[in-house]
Amino acid sequence: MTHRAQNYIVSHMNTTEIMSKERWQRVLENSQDRETPFQLILSDVIEEKYQELLDAIPFAKIYYAVKANPAPAVLSLLDRLGSNFDVASVYELRRLQELGISADRMSCGNTIKKFEHIKEFYAAGIRLFVTDSEGDLRNIAMAAPGSKIMVRLMTEGAQTADWPLSRKFGCSPDLAGDLLILARKLGLQPWGLSFHVGSQQRDITAWDSALSKVSYLFTWLLENEDLKLSCINMGGGFPATYRERTNPVQTYADEIKRYLEEDYGDILPEIIIEPGRSLVGDSGVLVSEIVLISRKSRTALERWVYQDCGRFGGLMETLGEAIHYPILCERNGPLEQVILAGPTCDSMDTLYEDYRYELPLSLAVGDRLYWLSTGAYTSSYSAIEFNGFPPLQTLVI
Ligand SMILES: Cc1ncc(COP(=O)(O)O)c(C=O)c1O
Structure with missing residues (x-):
């Protein structure tokens, strides 16, 4: 035919x-x-989406979530475009290494990892880790000494995300505070907070509620523990084009910027995003x-x-x-x-x-x-x- x-x-x-x-x-x-x-x-679509995101959120550092599409040609393209990479496993790390991408452009965003694998991430050169539990944090302290730690907060928004990531990941603000304090005691760098509002998140206000928890913790830790956080990792959640309508990425960006400015004024902390679906979908x-x-x-x-x-x-x-x-x-x-x-x-x-x-x-x-x-x-x-x-x-x- x-x-x-x-x-x-x-x-x-x-x-x-x-x-x-x-x-x-x-x-x-x-x-x-x-x-x-x-x-x-269609690689030109990825290029277009990357540029669109870069233009919409110029203040954020992009760490592509490799899990969304780990095809070598996709990774090489994003490498050429200047993206950083968030890896979920040592297998993704090894693939990026095979492509000649250096580990100082990678973060490890998976909160569930074997001790031996943390060692491999560290040996490769990864220095940015996300965690949400004491067990994992202590493993990182031993296997990846001195690394930067982002603690992942649990978020709401499961009803409005088409592919929610709630419950399994993240912790409550009280535990997040404890973990960051412990990270400092263990000789790690308590770097900041991360969250993921759910993939294909159609309600932009989900970022508002996550960011207000973040802002509360930034202030509380500074005032009570003299602990200054430097970074917010806003994860993924930006949409691809399926049958249900979504706002354009620019609208997401404008709203998120407004939420951030309400909390931090003109001087924003370092902002990381980890888009997957919105870049390659x-x-x-x-x-x-x-x-x-x-x-x-x-x-x-x-x-x-x-x-x-x-x-x-x-x-x-x-x-x-x-x-x-x-x-x-x-x-x-x-x-x-x-x-x-x-x-x-x-x-x-x-x-x-x-x-x-x-x-x-x-x-x-x-x-x-x-x-x-x-x-x-x-x-x-x-x-x-x-x-x-x-x-x-x-x-x-
Ligand atoms: C830690 C982390 N970052 C980023 C992403 C990518 O999210 P999205 O595809 O919604 O952009 C995911 C998705 O599972 C994730 O688990």
């Missing part, structure tokens, strides 16, 4: 909102004759093929559409039907509700059943689906051989 540029529809979304005609043309050219499923990453197009279309009864009003990429093929953030990607297909005409599922023998591999997409009635087996904004948290999630299916192939163009 030849895949042509015309007759594409996007449910609830105008393609041009996400991708120019020229970019779309490039996607099609690079998709021709390639066996599905696969993912294309929109750059990805995952191309799949429809394997089977069926109805579950003679009178069923919706069809099941099974395609060759599912949750185990990289679309893991459909878990809980959390992230709603814009989907393009190759047909037009009247629409009908569908339940979208993947190809494996596991009912967990049902992508959207409660959240209903509408796709053309004329949809047929062999048609391709184009999943837009799939550049973040997809390929790295794909299983290595669940049901024998190979991991998702990525092509950076």
Whole structure:
């Protein structure tokens, strides 16, 4: 089948909102004759997003969250653009090292780490660590002496983030204060506070409540412990373009700047951000093929559409039907509700059943689906051989 540029529809979304005609043309050219499923990453989108973030928040230092998309070509591109990197594991560290990126441009933002791995981070040259517990802090003091410590605060905002990161990470302000005091006693540098308001955070005021806890602790530690903090790490949370509307990054930046100025006036502490999704999300197009279309009864009003990429093929953030990607297909005409599922023998591999997409009635087996904004948290999630299916192939163009 030849895949042509015309007759594409996007449910609830105008393609041009996400991708120019020229970019779309490039996607099609690079998709021709390639066996599905696969993912294309448009590197110029990442470049654009990086510049946009840099312009919007010029006062912040960017540490790209490698976990969002660790493809070597993506990392090398961000390296060339001048980004720093936040690593979650020694495996990410090693990949960056292989690419010649030096560890003084890295932070370790994972609060859960083995003692031996902290040693490796330190030996490599990483000197900036995030923690949220006494056990981890004491390990850092032994394995990475003298390092800078950021203590991660627990945040609210789970209801308004499409992919919340609450509870598992962070601690309450009282413990955060204790940990920073202990860090100083242990010979570490109590550097500052960090938080993550939840990924794809659509409510900008989530930063306001996190920052007010931060500001309270900055003041309390200075006045009561003569401990001056230097840095705020605001994590990620900035949005990619999915089906639900979000504010532009500039609006996020303007509001956050206002919150910061209310607390610190003109002289801001060092500000770090760790964007993942907002930098790489929109750059990805995952191309799949429809394997089977069926109805579950003679009178069923919706069809099941099974395609060759599912949750185990990289679309893991459909878990809980959390992230709603814009989907393009190759047909037009009247629409009908569908339940979208993947190809494996596991009912967990049902992508959207409660959240209903509408796709053309004329949809047929062999048609391709184009999943837009799939550049973040997809390929790295794909299983290595669940049901024998190979991991998702990525092509950076
Ligand atoms: C410590 C840390 N920083 C940054 C990020 C990136 O967040 P986002 O993809 O929302 O930008 C994450 C995401 O899990 C994280 O755990």
